[in-house]
Amino acid sequence: MHSASVFIELGAIILVLGLLGRIAGRYGLSPIPLYLLGGLAFGHGGLLPLAASEEFVATGAEIGVVLLLLMLGLEYTAADLVTNLKAQYPAGAVDFALNALPGAGMALLLGWGPVAAVVLAGVTWISSSGVIAKVLGDLGRLGNRETPVILSILVLEDLSMALYLPILTALLAGAGLLAGSITLAVALVTAGAVLFVALRYGRLISRFVSHDDPEKLLLVVLGLTLLVAGIAQQLQVSAAVGAFLVGIALSGEAAEGAHSLLSPLRDLFAAVFFVFFGLNTTPSSIPPVLLPAAALAVVTVFTKIGTGYWAARRAGIGSGGRWRAGGALVARGEFSIVIAGLAVTAGIEPDLGPLATAYVLLLVIIGPLTARWTQPAAEWFARRRAGTGPAPVGPVAAPLTGSAPGAQSADGLELPAPSSASAAN
Numbered sequence: 558m559h560s561a562s563v564f565i566e567l568g569a570i571i572l573v574l575g576l577l578g579r580i581a582g583r584y585g586l587s588p589i590p591l592y593l594l595g596g597l598a599f600g601h602g603g604l605l606p607l608a609a610s611e612e613f614v615a616t617g618a619e620i621g622v623v624l625l626l627l628m629l630g631l632e633y634t635a636a637d638l639v640t641n642l643k644a645q646y647p648a649g650a651v652d653f654a655l656n657a658l659p660g661a662g663m664a665l666l667l668g669w670g671p672v673a674a675v676v677l678a679g680v681t682w683i684s685s686s687g688v689i690a691k692v693l694g695d696l697g698r699l700g701n702r703e704t705p706v707i708l709s710i711l712v713l714e715d716l717s718m719a720l721y722l723p724i725l726t727a728l729l730a731g732a733g734l735l736a737g738s739i740t741l742a743v744a745l746v747t748a749g750a751v752l753f754v755a756l757r758y759g760r761l762i763s764r765f766v767s768h769d770d771p772e773k774l775l776l777v778v779l780g781l782t783l784l785v786a787g788i789a790q791q792l793q794v795s796a797a798v799g800a801f802l803v804g805i806a807l808s809g810e811a812a813e814g815a816h817s818l819l820s821p822l823r824d825l826f827a828a829v830f831f832v833f834f835g836l837n838t839t840p841s842s843i844p845p846v847l848l849p850a851a852a853l854a855v856v857t858v859f860t861k862i863g864t865g866y867w868a869a870r871r872a873g874i875g876s877g878g879r880w881r882a883g884g885a886l887v888a889r890g891e892f893s894i895v896i897a898g899l900a901v902t903a904g905i906e907p908d909l910g911p912l913a914t915a916y917v918l919l920l921v922i923i924g925p926l927t928a929r930w931t932q933p934a935a936e937w938f939a940r941r942r943a944g945t946g947p948a949p950v951g952p953v954a955a956p957l958t959g960s961a962p963g964a965q966s967a968d969g970l971e972l973p974a975p976s977s978a979s980a981a982n
Contacts, residue, residue: 563613570599570614574828586925589688589890590918592828596835597843597914614833619796621830622895623786624823626797629686629715630804631812636756648706648868649713655860657682663853669906672728676900679721680913681857685890686711688921692928693885703869703878707885710868715801718892720745722798725896729903754806763811771818778807778815779822797895827891834894834901834914842911850915858923861886862931877932884931888924893917 573595581588660681664674689711693699723743754762766781768774782803789799807815865883874882897913900906 567613570595570829570832571825574832578828586922588828589685589831589894590921592831593835593894593914593918596832597838597840599832599836614829614836617826618830618833618898620783621823621826621828621833622797622898623782623800624819624826625830625891625895626718626801627782627804628816628819628823630801631807631816632804634759634805634808645706645709645713645868648710648864648871649717651867652710652714652864653682653717655864656857659853659856659860663849664909667849667908669909673900673906673909675725675728676896676905676909677913679725679896680889680893680916681853683714683718683889683892683896684711684861684886685888685892685921685924686715688888688890688924689885689928692888692925695925696929698881698885701878701881703865703872703874703882703885706869706872706874706882707865710864710886714892718798718801722899725899729899729905759806759808763807763809766807767809767811767814771814774811774814775818778803778811778819830898831891831894834898834910838901838910838914842908843915846908846912847915850912851919853912854916854919854923857889858887858920858927862927877936880932880935881928884927884929887920887927889917889920 574592577591577595578588581591657678660677660679661674663681664670664677669677689707693704693707698704766774766777768777782800785803786796786799789802790796804812862880862883865886866879869879869882893913894917897910897917901910
């Protein structure tokens with residue numbers, strides 16, 4: 558009878574997720590906020606609380622995080638990562654300063670302490686590469702000159718997770734200065750070793766993993782990822798970082814084949830993860846933190862726009878492209894929830910999960926709007942200020958050039974490589 562209840566509950570969850578995804582796709586929205594709302598409805602204090610399948614959903618959520626980071630690692634080669642670090646690290650530093658500090662400041666202002674400040678800094682810092690990639694595709698901007706700048710910032714944020722997550726894991730575990738330093742040292746050595754091996758022997762590793770039979774390729778890659786993730790977690794490095802490093806080590810046909818095979822699994826378990834986060838958030842706990850979440854959202858909308866504008870200006874892009882780059886970076890999503898989920902599991906601050914949920918819900922909805930309207934709004938204000946009268950506000954400039962082959966996003970959208978042939982704006 559217990560197994561029957563588990564099947565019924567899991568079937569209901571997956572069916573509802575599918576329907577919510579269809580609704581989001583019909584209106585051109587990210588399904589993440591609907592998944593979170595679905596979790597709130599099924600969670601404690603919701604409309605239909607679950608009981609029998611809660612343990613399975615929790616395990617599925619952990620697998621979802623591992624697959625999210627694995628797929629992200631598959632998007633980039635070690636050489637790509639090193640090149641991006643050398644060229645765009647000033648933009649990454651500005652991104653961190655403008656967007657992590659407001660989250661840390663809000664946590665300290667609320668009296669949550671330094672550990673919660675580190676957590677909330679990560680929540681407000683990291684943009685959603687999945688949502689942003691989808692928006693760029695929907696708006697037809699994959700060939701615009703500012704798109705590589707956006708991608709570089711996202712890559713730097715993703716790379717920073719390899720350092721941030723081990724530090725956060727040590728802090729959440731209550732490790733002292735010595736233990737935390739050892740954990741960070743292990744993470745740095747591990748990441749450096751993986752990058753070195755990937756640069757020198759990536760083709761050999763990929764050749765060993767690669768196989769013409771999709772079934773065997775899937776089993777080897779998935780098994781290797783879960784094994785490395787488990788070992789990383791035992792070493793207090795974070796299972797997510799281990800999965801990310803496995804993705805970086807694979808390249809060529811092995812990475813392409815693994816990406817196509819694992820994408821459906823990633824989508825399923827990632828959706829389960831968002832539902833699980835909602836399950837662990839009581840709906841009645843959100844209204845008390847809605848005001849600070851909204852204030853934090855407003856501040857970080859402007860700081861992300863400023864980040865993109867500065868980075869695009871540094872790359873020599875015209876005014877319109879600068880505003881489009883800034884507006885595109887606003888959305889937060891999967892990794893903000895991953896970071897907050899680690900803190901919720903550790904029981905750091907009871908209001909942190911609800912605040913992060915409200916914050917992500919707000920920005921995952923606002924993000925596509927800022928991507929579409931930041932440039933027209935900036936031009937309208939500029940015309941008003943110059944006294945030439947309001948300009949007609951259109952949805953967005955058309956793409957300036959066709960998309961070029963490049964890396965794929967977490968959502969499987971192909972993103973372009975930098976192109977000197979793109980127009981200035």
